[in-house]
Amino acid sequence: MNNVLNKILFFSIYICCWKSTFSQQLSLGNGWLEQKFYFQVRQLSQFMERFNYQEKLMTPSGEIVSRWINLAGLINHEDSILTSNPNTKAFLKQCYRDSSTAKLNFNDSLWYASVKATFDYKGKPIEIEFLLMPEHYLNGGTSWSIVSVDSKILDIDTNRKASVFINPMGHEVGFLDMIKVINRNQLSSLYHSYYEYNKLSVLDYLIQRQELKFVQINSTEYTFNQIPGWQFTVKDFNRNSLNSGWLISKIIKKASK
């Protein structure tokens, strides 16, 4: 029943929303594509503007729709699990209710991008996932910076064996223990407990050595933590539907403290 109600709610946006108050020039013809691009969320910035109720959809009679409908249009309607999930409705409700605070902001650090890219490693395609965050500078400028990276190819054995170490007087014999450990491929056992293995440096090394060659970027998605109690993910749905473009693909309710 809840699922049906949600579908009706989500579908209603298409019936009542025929135009939006884009402040930009937007040529709107009669064709399907014109309609599609009229409704489609074409940029992440546009997603944020619709989410924040800065870009407002309008009814055929020219009335501005509620933020609720603006928000509902940002959900991926073709995912029945998402649309029927009670969390989806609860999330929308909270954003609608706390309209002054439930806003997305480009300039904070509570969101990040995940970029999946294919690289060629010795003739084989390898997927590597990058996590990027906006980094802010003193001049007020911003850039996207890589925070971390992940891939099977970057995994190495970093287990520290308690039995493998350089004894406290090892320095007196020129750290000869190190040779034995390196030859047994157990270098990680000698890492200082403060040291954290860094996959990004390994990736950088492989790229600089030209062992890893960039092929293409496969996908990008954004994760937002800016709405208290919630985390949601936004992906680009390039499809033949009015409900397309940058849409919410996943909503997770955070565990209360």
Next chain:
Amino acid sequence: MKTILLTVCLFLCYPLLSIAQSNQGSEKVSLSAEELEAFKTQAIKTVGDLGTYITVMVDKANPIERRNYNVRLAVELFANADSNIVEVSSLKDPSKKNYKSVRKYLIAVRDLPYQSVEIKWFGIYLSSDFVLGKDGKYYGVASICQIFEGKTKGTDGKLSVISKDTTCKSIQLIVEKLECMDGLKMNKCWILKLGDIKVDEQRTK
């Protein structure tokens, strides 16, 4: 002909020159709300100009000199046509993407095997903000869609459509502070250039 082209060129450059900054000495110069608004208008015009140049450069009915000249005009719209990248993804195989420098992309577009083309541009959308980058330049994105029809001459000598596709492009916009002529003096002014482009093929219904 040259006079006309020069006039067109000056006309295109005028809006850029007219947004000259007066406080160019400071490192922390930023764009005012009015200037940002002016650049939004300029961005829509520049993207439209790119479309016009593409239409002319593809059309085999135009002499090669004119087509090449339009490639050059299009190249001039970009911050760096050799390092700016065009990513093209196809609906037939969305998993595969092609990357080209803007210059190579424009040359490939010029050499498309059509006698004539018709390009209908629609749905320009510009995000509301230009965001300041760490390098002091402002960055924005324009999205624009096009319906492309490639025509060739049949045995009866008539042009017929042999290829039709619809693509949407996301074009990076860069507002950069450069030297420019202000009357007879050199001055610093903000100039809008195009950057990387992402092209997505679209289904037609």
